[in-house]
Structures are given as C-alpha cells and as structure tokens.
Amino acid sequence: MLRRVITLFVAFVLLVGFGVAGMYLPVPYLVASPGITLNTIGEDQEGGPVIRIDGEDSYEHDGGLSMVTVQYSGGPSSRMDLFTVLSAWLSPSQAVLPEEALFPPDRTVEEISKAQSVQMNDSQTNATAAALTELGVDYDTHALVAGVGEDMPAEGEIAKGDIITAVDGEPVDGKEEVVEEVGDRKPGDDVDITVDRDGKAEEFTLTTAKGDDGTPIIGVLVRNDMDFPVDVDISVGDIGGPSAGMMFSLGIMDRLSEESLTGGHKIAGTGTISPDGSVGAVSGVEQKMVSAQREGAEYFFVAEGACSQTFDSAATGDIEVVKIDKLGDAVDALKAIRTGDGADDLPRCEPKQ
CATH class of the missing domain: 2.30.42.10 (PDZ domain)
Incomplete structure (x- = not known):
C-alpha cells in the first residue's frame, strides 16, 4: 500500500514538473502590445523636427498629430514561452497572433525587414503627394x-x-x-x-x-x-511599414500652413495613404488606440475599413474615434475640432449589426 502511495506521489510530482516545464517551452506565437507614439509636428528622438521641409516656408504649431505603433514580441529568432503568451492573452491591451502573421514561412526576417523599410519610404512619398494635392500644389x-x-x-x-x-x-x-x-x-x-x-x-x-x-x-x-517642388524629409528612426501615411500627410500640411490644423488639440491616428488621398485600413488598431490614449490624445483618426477593430480595444470609450475615408475628411474633422463647429457630429465608426 505504501509503495503504491509513493508511486502515485512521484507520478504526480513528475506530472506537475512536466506541466511547469512545458509552460516555459518556446512557442510559435507573437504578442502585440501598444507601441510608441511620435508627434509628426513635433521633435524626433534626436531633438530635431520629425518633418523637415526645404524649398518653401514652413511653420511650427502647438498640438499633436501623432502616428502610433504596435510593438511585437517573439518571432523565429526570439520565441517566447507559453507562460508569457498566456499572460498576454489575458491582458486587455495585448493580442496574441500566430507567428506566420508577421513572419511567413517562405520569407526570411531580413526580407521582411527590408520590405517594411520600403513600405515606410513609399508611405512618405505618397504622404507628400497627398498633402500637396490637398493643398492644391502641382507636382x-x-x-x-x-x-x-x-x-x-x-x-x-x-x-x-x-x-x-x-x-x-x-x-x-x-x-x-x-x-x-x-x-x-x-x-x-x-x-x-x-x-x-x-x-x-x-x-x-x-x-x-x-x-x-x-x-x-x-x-x-x-x-x-x-x-515635388519641395523637399520633405521625415525622421522616424527604425519604424517600418505603411500605416503612418495619413498622419504624415497631415503633419506635412500643418508644416506648410500658416494656421495650425489642430488648434492646439492632440490627435492621433493610423492608416495608409495613396497619392490621391485615399486612406487605407491597417491592423493593430486595438493596441494603437491604447498608445494614443496613454499619450493624452483627445481624438483617434482611423480608416473606415478598420472601424471594426476600434470596438475591441482596451481604450474603447476613453478616446473619441473619428472615421476617415479620404485625407479631405481628416482635414474637415480637424477644422471641426479646431473651431468647435460640428465637433459633435464628426463621422463615427458604427458596430456591425
């Protein structure tokens, strides 16, 4: 009888041990967390302007037009353990994604990093084109x-x-x-x-x-x-991807305008931009809204195609979300916020029925 009890106890200890050990095994998942924000009409990490314009008079204004980011942890070369992933899954401000969502098996990490850099460069060019088009400047x-x-x-x-x-x-x-x-x-x-x-x-x-x-x-x-008739230089460090396009365009317009677009208000947002001013949806909106809220943004601009994500964020209800389809919509929304005329009637995301 005693031998049987000892055997069961040893088996239980081993089972618990294997379970605990399993919690610290690396798993192929990513954790998305709220990342940094960067005010496009403010200063970069080196103390210089995020957006510098040569060839035309430029202006500095108060307020904020901030791009927001998502910070990803994990990946093929730095996988996290199951315990960390489960903890993130329980967090209201984080999301757990399969590794292939960011690292497709048919592409190397270097290829993905290069592609993100190209996307960032293209977004800056498109942002300049969209801003100049909105301002009526030919190129x-x-x-x-x-x-x-x-x-x-x-x-x-x-x-x-x-x-x-x-x-x-x-x-x-x-x-x-x-x-x-x-x-x-x-x-x-x-x-x-x-x-x-x-x-x-x-x-x-x-x-x-x-x-x-x-x-x-x-x-x-x-x-x-x-x-372009002006030289636009945008300094964002190692940030990649196309999702800051809309906020780059607004930042460029603010730099080229004598009157502030924000009137001192703090606005954050995310969305790609096309040269014709079309704003496209991006992922990670749930975490980006939290980043914006933590930085004190009053409004969050989001592409219409990403509206559904705004209802799943830990910041839902704590920040005003404005739906944007074209760059002109964002300009109109900023005017309403700046003047107070129509600010309560800004286009909102509607939950799916």
Whole structure:
C-alpha cells in the first residue's frame, strides 16, 4: 500500500514538473502590445523636427498629430514561452497572433525587414503627394521602370531606370496611365513604347504577352516617380511599414500652413495613404488606440475599413474615434475640432449589426 502511495506521489510530482516545464517551452506565437507614439509636428528622438521641409516656408504649431505603433514580441529568432503568451492573452491591451502573421514561412526576417523599410519610404512619398494635392500644389509624376521580367516582351529593350513617356504616341504621366493604355489592347497586339533614357528619347515596338489574368502585358514593373517642388524629409528612426501615411500627410500640411490644423488639440491616428488621398485600413488598431490614449490624445483618426477593430480595444470609450475615408475628411474633422463647429457630429465608426 505504501509503495503504491509513493508511486502515485512521484507520478504526480513528475506530472506537475512536466506541466511547469512545458509552460516555459518556446512557442510559435507573437504578442502585440501598444507601441510608441511620435508627434509628426513635433521633435524626433534626436531633438530635431520629425518633418523637415526645404524649398518653401514652413511653420511650427502647438498640438499633436501623432502616428502610433504596435510593438511585437517573439518571432523565429526570439520565441517566447507559453507562460508569457498566456499572460498576454489575458491582458486587455495585448493580442496574441500566430507567428506566420508577421513572419511567413517562405520569407526570411531580413526580407521582411527590408520590405517594411520600403513600405515606410513609399508611405512618405505618397504622404507628400497627398498633402500637396490637398493643398492644391502641382507636382510632376513619371512612370519609372522599376524592373523588367525575364522572357517578357520588354526584356532586352526597355531597361530598369527608364521613364515611360508615351504609349503609341500618347503621353502618359504615371503608372496608372501606362497600365490603362497597354490594357486597351489584346494579347498579341503590337504597342509602341517611348522612354526617356538618360535624357534621350528611345522608342520600342513590343508585342504584348498574355498575363496571368488574361490581360495584355509587356513585362515591366512600373512605379510612380514624383518630382515635388519641395523637399520633405521625415525622421522616424527604425519604424517600418505603411500605416503612418495619413498622419504624415497631415503633419506635412500643418508644416506648410500658416494656421495650425489642430488648434492646439492632440490627435492621433493610423492608416495608409495613396497619392490621391485615399486612406487605407491597417491592423493593430486595438493596441494603437491604447498608445494614443496613454499619450493624452483627445481624438483617434482611423480608416473606415478598420472601424471594426476600434470596438475591441482596451481604450474603447476613453478616446473619441473619428472615421476617415479620404485625407479631405481628416482635414474637415480637424477644422471641426479646431473651431468647435460640428465637433459633435464628426463621422463615427458604427458596430456591425
């Protein structure tokens, strides 16, 4: 009898020991926590302006137009233990995600980091374009060839760095016009492409191929190259990704405007930006709202497509959320907040029925 009791006791101790040990085994999950905020009309971590503008008068105003971030813990090279992940799962201000949400198995950490840096750079360019467009400032857009596909009609003819200036003799300004002009044909049709190569015009006749979706293609990767009348430099350190685009645009506009956009109020927000001013949804809104609340923001601007996330944040009900679809909507909301005229009628996110 005594032997049986001892055996059961030892088994229980081992079971508990294995359970405790299991709590400290690394697991393939990420923890998303509220990250840092950075006032786009304030100073960076080095004490200089986050947004510096050369080539035009710029102004400094009180208030805040803050970008907000999410801090991710874990990952393939620094996995957390199960106990830490479970603790985060119980936290109202954190979220637990599968590792592949940020680190797809077919991409290296270095590739992901590089992509995030590219997205940040593109968001700054798009933000400048959107801000200038909203202010009515003209700038030039060129269709820059960023790459040429192998075994494609353009290979050996058009080169990376060329600027496409015309399609079948019709001038084009930007990627969208190139895609539209080439897309008006059928696969197998000839198309004349004129490029500017080192200041010299070159013309090529290419036979279009059939793309994966059945549309005619010539096999070039084109992106918009914008020539702005002002130089905009944005300093954000090691932060990556495209989600600060909207707040960058508002920060640029505030710097270029004699009158403050905020009137001294503190606003935070998140959303991508397109050159035409369209604001896109991003993830991590739940944690970003907490970051904004902790920094004393009075209002939180969010893209319409991310509205559903705003109801799951620990800061829900403690910060005013304003729904934004276009950059112009954000400008109108700031005017209402600044003047007090219509501030109670700002567009809000509505819960899904």
